[in-house]
Amino acid sequence: MEVWIKDVSNWFITYCNSFKNLSEEQKRNFEIKKAHSLRVANLSMYLADKLDFNIDEKKLAFFIGVFHDIGRFKQVVEFNTFDDSKSVDHAKYSIQVITEEKIFENIGIEGKDLALEAIFYHNKFKLHENLSEQELKFAKLIRDADKIDILKVLTDYYSSRDSTPNHTLTWELPQGMSVSTAVAKEVLEGKLVSKKDVASVIDVKIMQMSWVYDFNYRLSFEYVLKKRFLEIIYETLPKNDLVIEIHRKIKVYSENKIYGKYKSG
Ligand SMILES: [Fe+2]
Structure with missing residues (x-):
């Protein structure tokens, strides 16, 4: 092998x-x-x-x-x-x-x-x-492995203080002040955020957090939680009620996938 x-x-x-x-x-x-x-x-x-x-x-x-x-x-x-x-x-x-x-x-x-x-x-x-x-x-x-690796790359980037901006990760979007309405709606409805609604770096980060909705294997949730990828992204976002609510929703969803009565794998 x-x-x-x-x-x-x-x-x-x-x-x-x-x-x-x-x-x-x-x-x-x-x-x-x-x-x-x-x-x-x-x-x-x-x-x-x-x-x-x-x-x-x-x-x-x-x-x-x-x-x-x-x-x-x-x-x-x-x-x-x-x-x-x-x-x-x-x-x-x-x-x-x-x-x-x-x-x-x-x-x-x-x-x-x-x-x-x-x-x-x-x-x-x-x-x-x-x-x-x-x-x-x-x-x-x-699909799971690809998303997990992108989350790894992003969170490495977000965690390293002295890294230079990498536009391939943010599509050269403006920083933004808050989560766009369409993006917030999708993520709070438990849907993957679609690229077409993404208007700022903040939206990109929310979209990346929404990828958990597309994970297929319980193992993938375990991996992401163990590596704290969602927390690392969350820590880079402005803490307002909406962002806190979105983070909580994603976290609860992921934890339910691991500990709840969902199909294993
Ligand atoms: Fe690809």
């Missing part, structure tokens, strides 16, 4: 290094996505192991983690942005790269359809109801 993991990781790194003549900014963006992909792969493997996936399923979980964002590299070279709305759906691009580069054939792993389905859905607002149980298993895992 370890040799296989090393081979897959090396294949991925070789692909990333095959792009030449990158600007300094593109190089930085490449490093960010490279590190993110490898962390998501390891996290997927960790979760899959805890969830008692069998060995082939664990490999597939790792594979999906490594390659879910592989289209990001082509995206940033061709369009100079990670903004899908200004370029391409990066999940579709990932599928295209996996097919063009014959990654499955090169790596020798079963489960291509399951993996491509999971990758396609990793960045969609919601999962499709028509997916099979086996498809859902992997699609849910990558």
Whole structure:
């Protein structure tokens, strides 16, 4: 297994290094996505192991983690942005790269359809109801692992005092004074905040907190609570009644998912 993991990781790194003549900014963006992909792969493997996936399923979980964002590299070279709305759906691009580069054939792993389905859905607002149980298993895992890693990156950034502003994390939005009405409404109704309603950095943070509504596995809630990701985001927000109410709602929801009578996993 370890040799296989090393081979897959090396294949991925070789692909990333095959792009030449990158600007300094593109190089930085490449490093960010490279590190993110490898962390998501390891996290997927960790979760899959805890969830008692069998060995082939664990490999597939790792594979999906490594390659879910592989289209990001082509995206940033061709369009100079990670903004899908200004370029391409990066999940579709990932599928295209996996097919063009014959990654499955090169790596020798079963489960291509399951993996491509999971990758396609990793960045969609919601999962499709028509997916099979086996498809859902992997699609849910990558969605959780991807969000957990983004929360990790954000909270590392929020916690480090001397970090320079990173606009890829805040989409160059104004700081803002309070939570937008539409964003507050969604989050208090127990819904994921949709990107189109986000108007400030404060809204971005609320949206990130709302991701817990989309977690699929109880293990993911446990992980996020243990790492205190929600508290760290909350601590960076202005403390007014609305923000306090939103934080409380998200916290109670997460704790219920862990300790309440919800389906396990
Ligand atoms: Fe992605």
